[in-house]
Amino acid sequence: MSTIEVDRAAFLEGQIEPQPRRRRPKRKTVNTVIWFVVLLALTAIILYPLVWLVFSTFKPSSEFGQNPGLIPENPTIDNYLKVFDGIAGTPLWRFFGNSLLIAVSAVVGILASSALAAYAFARIKFKGVGVLFAAMIGTLLLPFHVIIIPQYIMFQKLELVDTYVPLILPKFLATEAFFVFLMVQFIRNIPRDMDEAARIDGAGHTRIFFSIILPLIRPALITSAIFAFIWTWNDFLGPLLYVNSPEKYPLPIALRLYNDATSTSDYGATVAVSFLALLPILIFFIVFQRFLVDGVATQGLKG
Amino acid sequence: MKPGRRRANRRENVAGYTFLLPWLIGFLGLTLGPMIYSLYLSFTKYNLFADPKFVGFDNYVRMFTEDPQFLQSVQITLVYVLVGTPVKLAAALGIAMLLNYRNRGTGFFRSSFYAPSLIGASVSVAIVWRAMFSSNGPVDSSLSLFGINIGGWVGNVSLVIPMMILLAVWQFGAPMVIFLAGLKQIPRELYEAAEVDGAGPVRKFHSVTIPMLSSVIFFNLLLETINAFQVFASAYIISNGSGGPAGMTNFYTLYLYKRGFADGQMGYAAAMAWVLVIVVAIIAFILFRTSKSWVHYAGENK
Numbered sequence: 001m002s003t004i005e006v007d008r009a010a011f012l013e014g015q016i017e018p019q020p021r022r023r024r025p026k027r028k029t030v031n032t033v034i035w036f037v038v039l040l041a042l043t044a045i046i047l048y049p050l051v052w053l054v055f056s057t058f059k060p061s062s063e064f065g066q067n068p069g070l071i072p073e074n075p076t077i078d079n080y081l082k083v084f085d086g087i088a089g090t091p092l093w094r095f096f097g098n099s100l101l102i103a104v105s106a107v108v109g110i111l112a113s114s115a116l117a118a119y120a121f122a123r124i125k126f127k128g129v130g131v132l133f134a135a136m137i138g139t140l141l142l143p144f145h146v147i148i149i150p151q152y153i154m155f156q157k158l159e160l161v162d163t164y165v166p167l168i169l170p171k172f173l174a175t176e177a178f179f180v181f182l183m184v185q186f187i188r189n190i191p192r193d194m195d196e197a198a199r200i201d202g203a204g205h206t207r208i209f210f211s212i213i214l215p216l217i218r219p220a221l222i223t224s225a226i227f228a229f230i231w232t233w234n235d236f237l238g239p240l241l242y243v244n245s246p247e248k249y250p251l252p253i254a255l256r257l258y259n260d261a262t263s264t265s266d267y268g269a270t271v272a273v274s275f276l277a278l279l280p281i282l283i284f285f286i287v288f289q290r291f292l293v294d295g296v297a298t299q300g301l302k303g
Numbered sequence: 304m305k306p307g308r309r310r311a312n313r314r315e316n317v318a319g320y321t322f323l324l325p326w327l328i329g330f331l332g333l334t335l336g337p338m339i340y341s342l343y344l345s346f347t348k349y350n351l352f353a354d355p356k357f358v359g360f361d362n363y364v365r366m367f368t369e370d371p372q373f374l375q376s377v378q379i380t381l382v383y384v385l386v387g388t389p390v391k392l393a394a395a396l397g398i399a400m401l402l403n404y405r406n407r408g409t410g411f412f413r414s415s416f417y418a419p420s421l422i423g424a425s426v427s428v429a430i431v432w433r434a435m436f437s438s439n440g441p442v443d444s445s446l447s448l449f450g451i452n453i454g455g456w457v458g459n460v461s462l463v464i465p466m467m468i469l470l471a472v473w474q475f476g477a478p479m480v481i482f483l484a485g486l487k488q489i490p491r492e493l494y495e496a497a498e499v500d501g502a503g504p505v506r507k508f509h510s511v512t513i514p515m516l517s518s519v520i521f522f523n524l525l526l527e528t529i530n531a532f533q534v535f536a537s538a539y540i541i542s543n544g545s546g547g548p549a550g551m552t553n554f555y556t557l558y559l560y561k562r563g564f565a566d567g568q569m570g571y572a573a574a575m576a577w578v579l580v581i582v583v584a585i586i587a588f589i590l591f592r593t594s595k596s597w598v599h600y601a602g603e604n605k
Binding site for chain 2: 275
């Protein structure tokens with residue numbers, strides 16, 4: 001982008017007042033510097049809680065309540081050593097494993113069931129498609145609290161409480177309309193030429209779905225997979241309701257063990273597990289940030 | 304209709320319902336069926352052990368006339384939604400405009416501002432938040448540098464809601480990214496034309512940015528409002544599931560959870576859930592209805 005273009009854009013947005021030509025470059029530089037400093041300050045404020053968490057994991061428990069600052073006075077890795085020993089007779093890796101099992105199953109279930117449903121909604125002209133599509137959109141805005149009570153009663157009658165079935169089964173039945181909707185939008189943007197040509201050649205829907213549509217919606221599948229993983233990893237209410245045995249706890253629930261047991265003073269362990277629980281998401285974020293941010297921008301996904 | 308055509312139609316129907324089968328089972332078995340059942344439950348007294356006992360509108364009447372905890376939870380939830388959502392959207396729009404000022408180097412800021420939206424719902428963040436706002440925590444000690452001594456927000460009846468609102472506002476990144484995408488769609492010529500007419504920055508914001516962005520504002524407003532009504536995990540963690548201090552974090556869905564799953568009043572909780580559905584439906588309806596007068600869609604003449 002040329003300097004003149006940048007200047008004109010900034011001028012049109014009212015950031016730069018009309019100036020005699022020779023004074024403009026200086027004014028522009030000053031504005032840009034102010035802009036940069038303001039944003040940098042805002043970033044520092046926004047990211048401070050995270051940075052504070054990371055540094056706090058190296059504070060000895062005695063320092064909590066004494067040293068609210070960033071830098072530990074007596075840095076230690078004791079918190080991590082303590083945390084890796086586990087709690088309530090359960091090693092930490094077990095909670096990680098539980099979370100991973102649930103999240104990976106959810107990703108597989110959501111991708112498979114949502115892609116099938118999205119293809120039906122976007123490409124097959126069957127009786128009742130309009131009404132069913134409207135029903136699917138309706139569930140987007142439905143507060144899910146209205147269904148957790150009957151769902152809980154149902155799973156309880158089926159004696160499936162304290163198993164992962166209530167957490168995983170719904171994902172294989174495309175109950176999260178967000179992902180279906182996202183994929184429908186994506187499939188609708190794919191030109192029909194290719195699948196129509198395939199149909200003339202005698203390909204059925206199964207064939208078209210697997211060899212044409214699935215490969216073409218890969219970006220939507222990746223975006224969905226990342227969000228599905230992160231949301232399931234973060235889920236609190238589901239495991240709170242359905243998982244009772246500590247050795248089956250996923251991380252967010254296990255975190256409460258460290259937290260409850262320590263309401264007096266052992267903050268060190270709590271912050272260390274908090275950070276470890278956040279780590280996979282932060283890594284996902286750093287690796288896929290472009291994908292995530294663009295996915296939000298184009299599809300209106302929530303964080 | 305020709306027989307061949309009819310056969311083709313039937314084949315399409317079979318294919319459609321086959322592809323839709325998982326969703327259909329989920330919709331009927333895990334959404335629609337449970338909704339109908341919870342509507343029935345909302346007219347009963349049910350504790351999971353004895354059979355549901357039909358009590359008519361008792362649950363609904365009770366919550367509005369005999370349950371001060373319910374009324375308090377409605378009140379704090381409304382404050383949270385009515386204050387938190389506009390502040391969050393204003394922050395999102397403000398920063399989006401700041402980022403839209405220049406194109407180069409915004410990638411880093413965009414990502415940094417978005418990060419809290421992604422992790423904000425997690426238990427870890429609720430724990431960090433509680434630690435940051437506790438007495439002698441980082442927030443308190445920085446305020447005391449300016450001579451403001453609060454002594455902790457978490458246990459403070461009048462400050463715990465502002466603290467929860469700050470947690471919501473901190474996650475402004477998701478609507479911000481959507482605003483930013485909308486801002487990039489506004490043709491520069493419009494600003495140019497306004498400039499020629501002698502419009503200043505305020506006038507341009509009011510007459511160009513806001514109307515051109517109205518469909519995005521509507522979308523964000525609808526989603527953020529509905530989301531705000533459903534705050535749960537952070538309230539649960541920050542109050543250790545109690546809703547305290549003095550019921551000030553007893554947000555609607557936390558109270559619903561406590562009634563249903565801690566007190567075993569499933570009928571009452573189901574009735575609460577239906578009140579929430581009705582409120583969300585009314586808000587969505589009002590927003591959609593009024594949107595006709597202020598939302599401007601591209602390509603429409605007004």
